[in-house]
Amino acid sequence: MKLKIAQRYLAASALVAIAATVVLGLFITPPDAVQGNLARLVYVHPAVAWVAYLAYGVTTLASSLYLWRPTRSLRWDRLASSSAEVGVVFTALTLITGSIWGRPAWGVWWTWDARLTTTAILLVLYLGYLALRAVPMPADKRAKRSAIAALFAFIDVPIVHESVVWWRTLHQGATVASLGMNAKIHGIMAWTMLLGFVAFTLAYCALVVFRYRIAQGEDSLRERQISQWQSERLAQSQSDADRVSELLDNANSKSNVKMV
């Protein structure tokens, strides 16, 4: 019940914040001196990327808490999976918004820049994690295996990043990705960007709570189905036993009659 209320407030505040970001970002803030209207993506793209990293951080933390025996609870598993799902969506959004910006700014939809490549690997890494979660198996087994997979994915991320940075920088000059990012930002533009971060973080929280509640509902539905199935089986076996004893009684009484 508490989660439902929290979700409602979070969703409402996220909607308001996103609407305010849209209004400020599209109509109030001036276009950039160099990039024109293209720079307006700065209100969305970095915020979306931040949420993706936050989501994977939460998945890792929740997975560790599940694996640690004193805190082992399926709640952490639900949180890890909910956050990873939202993270995958936001990673895809990061790549899409980055690509939309990249085409006019760099002239290409995609470039093998270190940051872009790492983000793409991150996306497939966690898609694999979600595929592992989709395998039908008992809840505690799945929770344990996916928590271990999440930790391995997390350990891999810095190595992936390091390798990709070396790969691009050992053989090429400085990357282009930092050009737009290093641009100084002032006044209303900075505030709008900050608002974008708050708005998307709120949206993340609302989505995770929503997804968590769905997972909770799925689990309780499964439990209810199992107990219903058990009671049906019990009733069935009870009526079978009654019928057998009835038949036995009949047979006994017939043989008694014959004996007489």
Place this chain on the structure above:
Amino acid sequence: MRAMTIFKKDLLIESRSKSGLGQVLPFALIVLLLFGFAFDTQGPLMVSISPGLFWVLITFSSILLVSRSMRVESENDAVDGLLLLGFDGISIFVGKFLALFLILLILDILVGIGVVVLFSVPIHSFLLLSLSTLLATAGIGSVGLVFGALVRGANSSESLVPMLVLPILAPVVISATKAWSDALNGHGSIFDPWLKLLLVFAVVFIVGGAVSFGAILED
């Protein structure tokens, strides 16, 4: 000592069944020939792309061997038997890892010879080539075993293993390809930075695998 028992067991299964390398080697050879058809084999192109082709082929072929290595344990719940016999997670991991490492090395050497012969690739730094191959193979083997164990028993494990393992192995493919490029072009040494990355990856995943394998198997 217990690890050596598992190591011998896996090699015995491999030598008797012949369905591991026996199937994967012909596959690798066919793909090498297909690469020959797909790219221009005359001229310098093959020398520049052969490290990448080699490591992509090795990664894909390894996945087939890795899936097999864990499948023999999940069939008939053989792994439960091992645990009941008192084998702990670390010795099972170490034994299986060493056997897989040896089998993967044979694959590396034979496919490597194929690349050198078929694509006329010159080798300048044999030491760098060998060291990078050893470290990359250790990385591939350890990651493969861990994820093979995580998906064991699932119906779709054949497609799940590559989906989980390939993104994790991205740094290995990058580093091993670059180290091989350096070795083939003759401007590499044993202090090649890519070797460090391969070493870090192999150590992290061997230690991580050994520590977590018991927990992965006992569920």
